């Protein structure tokens with residue numbers, strides 16, 4: 001593409017945007033009272049100039065030239081008035097900072113093949129989340145995945161932290177939902193009891209830029225947490241278990257780390273497994289409960305636990321099985337034949353619960369820090385639908401989320417910062433175990 005071609009394309013883009021800005025200006029006049037007043041004042045001024053034109057331009061003092069001048073003024077005043085009106089509408093339809101934004105994006109290399117950067121067409125507060133500003137861009141042919149790839153650069157160029165990016169108006173515009181960079185996530189968010197959700201069975205994980213992040217186990221039954229060491233997995237896991245206990249669930253915990261992660265206070269409220277034998281025994285029990293519930297639900301014709309409880313008034317609790325560092329537990333390398341057999345059975349039971357637990361109110365919350373795909377079998381992993389990953393490298397992020405967003409979007413020094421499978425970044429609540 002030659003320089004002239006590029007210049008032509010760029011001119012046409014500008015003309016297109018001029019029209020769009022006039023339209024946006026008209027919309028702004030309708031929606032913003034002070035802009036309507038401004039336009040009214042301008043029109044009133046133009047009418048005044050028109051009515052007083054003979055006096056203002058002293059038309060009768062030019063003798064024989066007066067009629068010619070009069071005709072010229074009659075022609076030019078309306079022309080100027082219309083020109084001024086259009087200029088005013090363009091001005092009102094142009095978002096603040098549009099030029100700076102475009103130049104910023106140009107510098108980051110977010111340009112199309114003609115070298116054009118996206119054009120900011122509007123900037124407004126989000127109706128749903130008042131903290132968020134919505135930047136609407138004409139992407140000038142740059143697809144959304146390229147924006148995603150250059151997310152960090154877009155953030156720097158516009159001095160914002162992006163909550164999400166999405167297509168709008170079909171595929172005509174790209175919306176960037178963001179907050180100013182300086183109002184980024186807080187490093188620490190303390191749990192407060194009032195955050196506990198009243199809905200069964202909704203657990204709260206933390207806060208994203210758009211509000212609380214929650215998971216409803218009645219809809220998404222199992223959770224997989226990932227993150228490198230020190231990313232905050234255990235704290236998040238315990239936050240979820242604490243809420244489950246408060247909601248009346250029975251909690252089963254496999255803890256092979258010698259009680260480092262689950263101090264005594266947990267032992268009084270949860271069923272703990274410290275050995276593989278014990279773990280297998282517990283999983284067998286859970287599988288037996290699953291079978292029992294399956295029978296009861298079939299007999300009563302109820303589709304799920306909530307319906308069953310409502311129909312029978314029995315109040316069967318949800319059962320939550322949690323295992324921190326599950327990859328360590330399931331790893332068979334260097335183990336004896338007998339151990340391997342037991343691990344195979346453990347895996348089997350986990351897999352059964354993962355497949356069938358949803359309707360019967362039996363849930364898994366598993367965490368891992370190992371970027372090792374082989375250790376968690378597909379049958380289990382594929383059924384853990386709610387995925388959350390903290391600070392991680394590309395491999396671990398890929399294993400947990402099936403993409404590298406955790407490696408790209410979670411800062412290396414972040415603690416308790418996670419990203420969900422659908423790309424929502426949040427800061428997890430930190431809670432005091434003493435008050436379990």
Ligand SMILES: Nc1ncnc2c1ncn2[C@@H]1O[C@H](COP(=O)(O)OP(=O)(O)OP(=O)(O)O)[C@@H](O)[C@H]1O
Pocket residue numbers: 187188189227228229230231232233234235236369415416417427428429430
């Ligand atoms: N939500 C949070 N907010 C603030 N700080 C946190 C949060 N979660 C964890 N931390 C800090 O990070 C430290 C490590 O957290 P945690 O033990 O949960 O990490 P982990 O991922 O389980 O690490 P490991 O793999 O070593 O077990 C905690 O002691 C705490 O100081």
Ligand SMILES: [Mg+2]
Pocket residue numbers: 233234235261324
């Ligand atoms: Mg841990």
